[in-house]
Amino acid sequence: MFFFRDLNLSAATAGFVAVLVGFTSSVALVFQAALAFGATPEIIASWMWALGLGMGLCSAIPSLVLRQPVMVAWSTPGAAVLASAGLAGGFSLPQAVGAFIASAGLIVLVGATGWFERVMNRIPMAIASALLAGVLARFGLQAFAAAQTALPLVLCMLLAYLLGRRWVPRYAVPLTLLVAVAYVVARGQFNAAAVSLNWARPVFTMPEFSWAAFVSLALPLFVVTMASQNLPGVAAIRAAGYDMPVSRLITLTGVATLLLAPFGAYALNLSAITAAICMGEEAHLDRRKRYTAAVVCGAIYVAIGLVGAAVTGVLLAFPKELVLAIAGLALLGSIGGGLHAALKDDAHREAALITFLVTLSGVVIAGIGSAFWGVVAGALALFVQQYGLSKKA
Template identity: 60%
Template sequence: MTPIWRDVSASSLVAGFVAVLVGFTSSAAIVFSAAQALGANPAQTVSWMWALGLGMGLSSLGLSLWYRQPVLTAWSTPGAAVLAVSQGVTLPEATGAFMVCALLIMLAGYSGWFERLMSKIPMALASALLAGVLARFALDAVGAVAHAPVLVIAMTMAYLLGRRWWPRWSVPVVLMVGMGVAAAQGQLHLSSVDGSWGVPVWVSPTWSWAAMVSVALPLFVVTMASQNLPGVAAQRASGYNTPVSPVVGATGLASFLLAPFGGYALNLAAITAAICMGKEAHPDPARRYTASVFAGLLYMALGLAAGTIVSLMAAFPRALVLAVAGLALLGTMTAGLTAAVKDEQHREAAVLTFLVTLSGVTLAGVGSAFWGVVVGGLAQWLWTRRH
């Protein structure tokens, strides 16, 4: 087995950094809102970030090294949105619900039923699902032009020139140009970063049927349907056949152990994982796991220094994050669209999957990724029966 340091490249390190940057800045505010909605005090909120950072870091690092494939985990963003609108649930009751949700994720993973479900989804539909999820970031990057035209246009030009002259380094160049322009415009406030360590705070769980129904079950459903489903699709669409059952089960186990400290739900990443799985991370697919390994190390560092997260993430302008995410994911999105429409037998269903996923519609608290697969799968089934 090749030593890991021989597989590392500058592009994989940058891909890992971009994945962490996008992962934290895109949804950290939702996690903070969820903690506050459940009555967490400032120390407990920092503990949440400590637990989530260490959980994502250790699971990403361990799974990527074990399988030598890019396996990146994330906190459940739609799950945080569910928690943010919870009412009448105390933090100890929510902690008990987190542990029940984690047990359900472990059951779904280790029992193998989730993997059997994923094996029935055609590759065209999985690719369309991934493309639909990533296209939202591309549209957000285009929309950022209205708020920061000079910054986004400069980053876009850097990307175009990079793809022409140094394709392997195009994303690092985009990031450096973006930081340079933001600093020149006075939008990069690194001097305001206030460093402090994260300290775990234990919350003893209590058990409530109301919390099980209003928190545990919705958290489990949205995490599996809106996070783990596109996470597996991202792996399959990128050509990786990482075992689904033990990986999903491991995220449930990590969630269970960290739940009393605020680790409410961990799952497979899709968007940030796609950054580590693309050819921009490394031209050799067998060496792209180093990007998720580095991302895991960064997640751990941010978890240990959880007190600095808010000020650090605030130092980067939102337009910069949107632009670098959209441009970094452009190649992976294109590959997903190509695979989705390549097979004429699945083309129409794949387009429906892409459109429903891209719409961002939420029904019954479940995101568009799940409904995209449902609509596309139903269309494919009807089309097959018709012929």
């Protein structure tokens, strides 16, 4: 088979590193998002199963067909939106699943019709970036708030993260997690009884559709997934010099989410960070063979999905402060990047700052979460400040 002929050690390593970086940097957020809707350990394992299979198959199969590195991941900012809105709005798991399906339907629509570029271009990147930064900043705050109950652990993780960023920046998050795990085990705080090696079993949740969940969950999930995940994903593809059928790939992620949403796949999208790992020269000197790294990555994702119960058990076995701290530290770069993109343009700075603060506030009005009101407030500020200026000029 041509795949095994093209595969080499560097490509396989790149695929493994992509999984390691992508998984450890954000799985805690997915875990928190599921808990925000009252998910049981069995349901959380089902989420891992659905997300692992969705990411793995949507990465491996198109990569083999196109012979180009197609990288699909779960929506990290989407998980943050869900965790934040779920805790604030008190939505049930069936309502959340209904929102997943609604968001996936919108993604299929914009992908199949080719509206993606036109629609998203109407949302200033400053506003979208401020929305993302506001959502993620709450988890950054929680990381350091965890120091109130586990100061030595948080300080140890912070030191490991800073040293990792200085010496091995690509592996700073996995290094931090490794140090934290060693610390917890050494202190006897690891609950081994919670670990289960059983295969993950899909758990079907009947969706429930509501207007409040659509506005508070589905729309923000759709916006941040498209603006903060798919747009950078397309940029990564183009920067690497690949010519892929972007609209069809986005449609594929939407269809996969539709099928797997009742089992916990809340949002699948094109990847940017892990894509850069598999599309660079480190993956393979021959760019025509770098697709093998994406296939390896996809295969590992599928394997992780099949043992989702073990992943869930491991997370439950650690102190909650570890989960909060690793999630917050892993998001520092995204928070900083979002704020930089939001505030660098003088014309959009104040509107973006309003979006960021409203989103960060966690305010809930008429049952609608702060992510939506942040976009509304920012758009209104931008309209008041700039409407008619171009005409006068």
